[in-house]
Amino acid sequence: MTTLLDLPPMTEPEAPANATIEERAAVFDAANPHVYREFRRLAFVLYGRGHKHFAAKLIVEQMRWMWMMRTADASGFKLNNNHTAYFARKLMANEPELSNVFETRTREHA
Numbered sequence: 662m663t664t665l666l667d668l669p670p671m672t673e674p675e676a677p678a679n680a681t682i683e684e685r686a687a688v689f690d691a692a693n694p695h696v697y698r699e700f701r702r703l704a705f706v707l708y709g710r711g712h713k714h715f716a717a718k719l720i721v722e723q724m725r726w727m728w729m730m731r732t733a734d735a736s737g738f739k740l741n742n743n744h745t746a747y748f749a750r751k752l753m754a755n756e757p758e759l760s761n762v763f764e765t766r767t768r769e770h771a
Contacts, residue, residue, distance in 0.1 A: 674688050674689065674691075674692040675688075676688040676689075682743045682746075682747075683747055685741075685743070685744075686741075686743065686744040686746075686747030686748070687747065689741070689744055690744075690747065690748070690751070696724075696740065696748075697748060697751065697752075699724055700717075700720055700721070700724070700748045700752065701752055701755075701756070703720045703723060703724070704720060704752055704756075704759060704762065705756075705759075707720075707762075708758070708759060708762060712762075713761075713762065714761075714762055714763075714764070715762060715763070716763070717745050717746070717748060717749035717752075717763050718742075718745055720748075721740055721742070721744075721745050721748075724740060725740060746765065749763040749765065750765065753765075
């Protein structure tokens, strides 16, 4: 199975200057689909071990940790904290059994 660590570094595509945080995360996701796949895989690992509620931030930090353990150069792994909520909501929308694993807050729209 291919995981995040087997793939090339992420790219940070340019989003429009007036893009919302969610729009920026969607642009990043489209350019780096392997990040969501790894986020999803790790969430299912936790869920499969019996954890029914956990933090999306926990998964993001685990992904960062795994990358740093693999290489001395972490410059190719830039995962913006602002993208965490986007990935959590996407996962809960796409995976019915994980629809309540994360606690979310109401989004503010500009």
